Amino acid sequence: MGRAPCCDKTKVKKGPWSPEEDAKLKSYIDKQGTGGNWIALPQKIGLKRCGKSCRLRWLNYLRPNIKHGGFSEEEDNIICSLYINIGSRWSIIAAQLPGRTDNDIKNYWNTRLKKKLLGKQRKEQQAQNRRAATSLKQEMKRSSTTTSFHLPPESFVNQSNPYWAPELPVAAVLPVMSYQTHDTQVLDDHQQESIKNMLLKLGGRFSDTTNSMYPIDHISSTSSDQFYQTSTIDQMLTCSPPANRNYAQLGSKYNSNHVSWG
DNA sequence: AAACGACCCAACCGCGGTCGT
DNA sequence: AACGACCGCGGTTGGGTCGTT
Structure with missing residues (x-):
């Protein structure tokens, strides 16, 4: 048999907490x-x-x-970077x-940060479209002087043309920790430590000798376990998870857009 | 000043994994 | 081993607040 029911849903109070309730709860837990057992x-x-x-x-x-509130620019960047990389894993x-x-x-992301990023994205998008349109026009003018090529209608190069307005991935406008697929960006100590701690919490392992995010795949050659080789963010995010419950959970919940577990 | 809509955020809901019986 | 409560998480909701007309 299972346990007894936790509470009678019809007899419990819902809605905002009163200062008295807060005080009761806080003082009890403090002591x-x-x-x-909640x-x-x-x-x-x-x-x-x-x-x-x-x-x-x-x-x-x-x-x-x-x-509460007052998120710093640095916190914004961390949230954005992690969201891009791991998705809506708010607890992580x-x-x-x-x-x-x-x-x-979660609230901050949904109500403000997302909009902030989208706004930034749109600005970038518009600037990019303008640059592209200008250079295309110039290119076509040049071509028309030497060939019988005709300029396209104006609408062809404006924003309403879907050809010119594909949605940029949000990552494209991230201020920090944005990365290109094959670069070899070196993380600063704080970023390394932060990401390392996160992965450790989730069951990741790192080389003891270097105490840094460093390729240690040679160690795994005798084991079925996958070790992390994380000299770049990109590599970190494409490594395989260990046989760990949290990662199994993450793997199943993650959208492949965010992380590939190899 | 009032009405309305947009925004914010605390709290609830439902789900999946874990654990006690 | 099976059942069902517990726990933690992410998604959603609804009421309060703020800004605009």
């Missing part, structure tokens, strides 16, 4: 901790809330050292930003 928590404190709701309130709002992204919650980052 006693969660006890590893479901039992509200009964102990005398809160008419579902354990799940308590957990969410604590993690997203009451927990110490939580930062949040792990890279101390004091930020997955919910906060």
Whole structure:
């Protein structure tokens, strides 16, 4: 048999938390901790809330050292880069930003950052279209003087022409950590450490001797496990995952647009 | 000042994996 | 081994706030 039901859904309170509820929850957890059982928590404190709701309130709002709003440019860049690379894995992204919650980052992305990027993307797109149109016109003028070639109608080179307005991938306008497929961009120490920590959390392994993201595929030659060779972001993101639950989960949930697990 | 729409964000919902019975 | 609750996560919602007309 399974466990007893966690709570009676019809008797628990929903909606915004009152300051009194917050105080009760915070003071209890400060003193006693969660006890590893969220479901039992509200009964102990005398809160008419579902354990799940308590957990969410604590993690997203009451927990110490939580930062709200005021995302820095650097945080924006980290969020964007990780989103491009791993998709909407908000908990993983949040792990890279101390004091930020997955919910906060998710909201920030959905309400502001996405628009900010799209705006930037559009500007880039327009500038690119203008440049392309200008050079094409010039090229065609040159050609028309030497051949019987006719200039296309104006509409051919304007933005409404689908030929000239393919959607750029967002990655194309990322301010930092954007990368080209085959470059050999070297990450700075902070970026390396940050990404390394992320991968370690997920079960990745690195060379002990170098303590850096360094090719160690020679070690894996005797093992069925895949080790990471991550001298570039691109390589890191195309390596195979280890036989690890989190990665299995990631692999199945990831869209192949974001990550190829080889 | 009022009405309306857009935006923001806390909280809820549902799902998949884990774990206790 | 099977069942079902628990946990953590990502997606979505709805109410409050802000800006515009």
